[in-house]
Amino acid sequence: MQEHSFNADMLIVGGGVAGLNAALSAAEKGASVIIMDKAVIERSGHTAGGIDHFGAFLNTGPEWDTRDAYLTYTVNSSRGATRPEVVERVYCDNLERAIVRFEKIGVPLHRPDGSYYRTRSYGQPGPWWINFNGKRLKPSLAAAVRKAGCTVLDRVVTADLLVTDGRVCGAVGFHIRSGEFYVVSAKAVTVATGGTNRLFTNPTGLSFNTWMCPANTGDGEAISFRAGAALANIEFLRMTVVPSGFAAPGLNALVGMGAKLINGLGEEFMSRYHPEGMNSPRYKLVEAVITELKARRGPVYMDCRHLDSEALNHLVTTLSYDKDTFGDFLAQKGIDLRNDLLEVAPSEGMQGGPNEVCGSGIRIDENCAATLPGLFAAGNCSDQNRSLHMAVTSGIHAGVGAIAFAENNGAAPRPSRTQVTDIRDRIFAVMKGGGQTSWKAFEDSLQRIITESLGPTRSAWSFKLASERLDRLAGWIDTVSCPTFHDLCRFQELYNIMTVARCMLAAASYRTESRFDLCHNRTDFPNQDDENWLGQVNVRKGDDGGPECRFVSVTYPEQEGGA
């Protein structure tokens, strides 16, 4: 197979919103940048088809609209998972720059008259969500990146990072259609690959019918872990409420515009579960829906019929910004939100932080640096970032941080030829043929194991069972056969999902308490234990190659509040 070699100041793994913002920041400073993405960056990652909201405090006067209010909410809603000093440097300090960048690329957050349309949800103290038309966010960002002179390697999936003398110095990948092999050396590497989907069984049986992009398969977390970097908040389960059958985003828009959940008996039930009712945290909404369904009071519906026509029109429009095909789904089901109830259900699970302001993944510091020299992380794959607003700000910040590292630390060490060959052999082993297992069968088994053990109820028993089964599943890797490079890409994704699954299992097993309700709900340790667990579980590769856990406590400025 043909091999291509590249060299740059910074390599970016993943050309979504976070990665492309990192690229622009670095290119503005005159650095040479290479981006590797599994798809074509104009339409890749979670915002490929569009997005409709950006979280921001705007200092317009009220107390809820300030940096302090944002940080207080973040601490109170994410105690034990957030590190406010990182959020302040990464998000708060870069917020203005982020809003300006939207303007610069031609996708402004404001309306034509300059005002913002803002909505409130999930227990936030005020309407922080700016609604905007982000359908062309990715094409516009991609155009800016290409214009800035960045080298874009489209349809190249990153297989592993290269590490020499303890410093990350590049990565290798392959083209998902031709199989051509890429070796990139760089002074710094920024990983921005989103969260981990296709980790849990999909309720519809369609694995790619996921809330977040099904191409986001924990690649960044997995390659960083295998290279030796620490992951954090990786134990937490993330779920949402979706239209029954269609894992579309949109809960935020629905709740933000005043839609109500009702059960099969016609009862509004949220106030039974949380004092803030429909303005409760997302995981509370999910938990309530699950409980209603299990109590046989389903189906559960989203009711929009009481909204006035202006609110309804805005809602329908913004839902189509968030998921372009939302309207088609409703039309094909014969549902008109003005007159009909929309049946909803819990989504599939994924790996993710507890809420919209706290992430899960590669542990970063206030410069977006991972725990391994030369490695930076941005967006949903990093432990402190979540949602579009933090994808943009952390992208901007990681780009600046990575280039500063490159300038201060000089030329990267040469990648080791042995390491390149080892990774290459590992990747292409399943192309030899003769194996009886398809990646699809492998994925199905993996998802069943994880869904049984790491879902909304967990225990030491479920972890032990899953651990044994994952070991047995690993024994089947040699039997997988990939007839095309497209299939090989899917298998590489599964290899990464499996790495994340093992880390999630180790961290969930290690944290002997419950926290953030269904995000980490242990039947054997049902209570939150702030005395021992107010902080993060860090997961790092141990001597045997498996995950090793360590608890790192976090001190918070004030002790009141809670999720």
Added chain:
Amino acid sequence: MPPMIDREICNACGICEDSCPLDVIYMDSATQDPVIRYPDECWHCGSCRQDCPLGAIRIVFPLQMMVPAGILPY
């Protein structure tokens, strides 16, 4: 089996192939027509439809999404 491409309207420009974030759409090397090679891997994101300059693409949801069952898999 989304997306569905209307061959009467499509001029085989190839834009949809690049728009798909999941590598589902391929331009057939023999006929030069777009082919939905991996329908099960569609995310229904609508990127291909948005980018089609001729409006030749429709999104049609499959049975499992129209008539969902087993909504609590755990």
